[in-house]
Amino acid sequence: MAEHEQHALSYRLYLKTWGWLLVLTAVALALGYAPINEKFKAFLLVCTTLAKILVIASIFMHLRYERLNLILLTFVPLVLAVILFSFTFPETLGTATHVIQVRGNAVP
Numbered sequence: 001m002a003e004h005e006q007h008a009l010s011y012r013l014y015l016k017t018w019g020w021l022l023v024l025t026a027v028a029l030a031l032g033y034a035p036i037n038e039k040f041k042a043f044l045l046v047c048t049t050l051a052k053i054l055v056i057a058s059i060f061m062h063l064r065y066e067r068l069n070l071i072l073l074t075f076v077p078l079v080l081a082v083i084l085f086s087f088t089f090p091e092t093l094g095t096a097t098h099v100i101q102v103r104g105n106a107v108p
Contacts, residue, residue, distance in 0.1 A: 017059045031045055053073070053074050054070065054074055057074065
């Protein structure tokens with residue numbers, strides 16, 4: 001009987017987790033359609049994604065009580081993404097027709 005009660009608690013936890021993920025997904029979807037500043041919208045979308053990562057890692061990856069691993073799993077990919085973005089961002093500083101102009105010079 002005690003084993004059955006343990007499973008009932010875990011199912012309840014999974015249902016609560018599903019509810020939180022559903023709410024965070026709905027918030028992200030609503031933010032996509034919200035008429036707000038694009039930079040602020042991007043920041044809020046990253047925040048909701050980080051919150052979803054925390055929920056998934058803490059429950060499904062059983063990192064709930066391993067705080068250091070949970071923090072590393074959440075923020076290290078974010079730091080790596082910023083580093084990779086900083087490497088590729090200078091390529092976007094040209095004009096929208098930059099590629100066409102460069103290729104346009106080679107074609108008569």
